[in-house]
Amino acid sequence: MIWWAALLLWQQNMQLPEVSNNPHTTEADVEQGRKLYAGRCAGCHGPGGDGGKGANLAVPVLPRAVSDRSLYQVVRYGIPDTEMPASLMAPREVWQISAYVRSLGKLRNEPIAGDAGRGAQLVRGKGGCLQCHAIGTEGGRMGPALTDIGARRGPGHLRNKLIDATSDVPETFRLVDVRTKDGRQITGIRLNEDTWSIQVRDFSDRFHSLSKDSLASLRSERRTPMPSYKQRLDAGEINDVVAYLAGLRGAQ
Ligand code: HEC
Ligand code: HEC
Known part of the structure; x- marks a missing residue:
């Protein structure tokens, strides 16, 4: 049976x-x-x-x-x-x-209002996006790579994320703040976690693997370190960045 x-x-x-x-x-x-x-x-x-x-x-x-x-x-x-x-x-x-x-x-092949060329400059300059995101071989690792973001996300989502970074933070994303028993303090992004250990990448791009036995405290929240750009970029600049991101379709 x-x-x-x-x-x-x-x-x-x-x-x-x-x-x-x-x-x-x-x-x-x-x-x-x-x-x-x-x-x-x-x-x-x-x-x-x-x-x-x-x-x-x-x-x-x-x-x-x-x-x-x-x-x-x-x-x-x-x-x-x-x-x-x-x-x-x-x-x-x-x-x-x-x-x-x-x-x-x-x-949906909606035309995008912005200027992708100006967007590329904003992402590298005023926006400071590469501090945290990689595009191709340049940029940081704190956030997800944006190399193929235009294939994965539509313009509406990209715009929302820029205007309000707290929107659509992935379910599994955690910002952690740990203190070890020997007095170190580490803040960063959780890469992995199980019952006994946790792996964190800190804001200076250093990798830490910590045994939970060695921790005095562990705080972990679903909160993004990404800033919102509503005040930092004007509406035209947001359009430009969206136009640039929408065209990123992976390795060329
Ligand atoms: C201080 C670090 C930091 C900066 C600066 C930053 N981001 Fe982010 N961003 C993140 C992190 C971490 C995530 C992943 C968690 C989340 O979704 O909020 C993220 C998520 C995103 C996502 C969603 C990715 C996806 O797969 O849906 C987009 C799009 C994005 N960022 C674009 C940008 C752009 C464009 C800029 C510059 C105008 C920027 N970010 C600046 C840290 C940053
Ligand atoms: C709980 C959230 C969730 C729900 C509900 C959900 N999906 Fe998904 N779906 C995802 C995620 C996340 C991915 C991307 C997975 C990956 O490749 O990393 C995805 C990927 C996909 C893909 C592959 C896209 C590609 O780029 O090739 C298709 C197609 C899809 N979903 C269709 C659907 C349909 C149709 C439904 C409803 C029956 C659905 N999904 C319900 C989260 C969801």
Whole structure:
């Protein structure tokens, strides 16, 4: 009996569709997909698919889901070791959501008002972004690399992040403040943590691996060190930075 149940579960969990192209792509399917998406996906991927906690889906090519079959797999079974969850849905519903996701990539090629050239200068100069972020081989490591940010995030998300840095801080991001029993104090970003140890990168880019036994105190909060740029850059400059970031699509 148990064996049977396990086999059934396995089959249900691992079954990929037999067809490789989406069989449900009519206008009605896309509309149904839009409703399902609003309920199940928009919280992470944004109502228009332009990212947030989840990846930007409003792009012509989804790196993790190039074919319809791989899109089906991602939507139905999630992406292991990331925040992208599996969703229990009927195959038809998975296809309908997939059809809607594809429509986002076709629809949204919104023109961006700013000047990318000026944005590139702001990022390196006045914005001081490279202090914390890498672009290609230049820049720091405290924040995530921005080398392919334009492929991962839509302009709306990028703008929000600049105006209010506290928006969309990833669920797992932690700023930590530790004091060791021998009197050292370290503030930085948590890279890893388990029951016995914690790994931190401090603000001078030094790496620390600390055994929890050696700590006098450990404070850890989901709070970003990134400043908000609403006061530091004017509206035109924010547009320029967004235009520049949106064009960063990975190694050239
Ligand atoms: C809890 C947040 C969350 C929810 C809910 C969620 N996703 Fe995701 N999704 C993510 C994250 C995070 C990633 C990026 C994973 C990675 O590659 O690091 C992702 C990646 C993806 C990708 C791959 C994108 C690429 O760049 O190739 C697709 C497609 C996708 N999600 C579709 C969906 C759909 C459709 C739904 C609703 C059924 C959904 N997601 C629900 C967080 C979420
Ligand atoms: C003091 C360090 C620091 C500075 C300066 C800084 N950032 Fe950040 N930024 C971070 C950290 C850390 C994160 C990751 C946590 C978070 O999302 O808030 C982040 C996140 C981001 C994200 C979200 C990345 C994603 O994958 O969604 C973007 C976009 C971004 N920064 C752009 C910029 C730009 C553009 C500038 C300059 C105008 C800038 N940052 C300046 C530290 C910084």
